[in-house]
Amino acid sequence: MTGDSEKYWYNLTTGEVERGFASPAIDRAGPFETAEEAAKAPDLLRERSRAWSEEESREDGWGLTGDDAPAQ
Template identity: 65%
Template sequence: MTEYWYNLETGVVEEGMVSPGYDRAGPFATREEAARAPEIIKERSRKWAAEEAAEDDWGSKPADQR
């Protein structure tokens, strides 16, 4: 199975592990998905930040009850 990687330094989609690991995002199943890597990374980051914020607020009182 072919895997695709997005090179964070050059913005180029690569087939296989061509670049050093610190320059790659992936793997992705398709070339098209790898090309969307910056967008996917932003979406995942927003989701993780929202999850962490919800966890940080767990058990705290609402602002009007503090």
């Protein structure tokens, strides 16, 4: 397994795929094993965000029944 400095990252500011620590950590998403995976980072981040939002909505409604439950 290679170190993170040898993996690919998606630069959130420029939209470019980078290898290694070319940009500050705040601007990077990753690491990814391949440049192709890194290029798909925006889609992956959107999907994870959607899933987390749905999970939080379910947790917010935990234990509520009937009229107390949030609208779906």
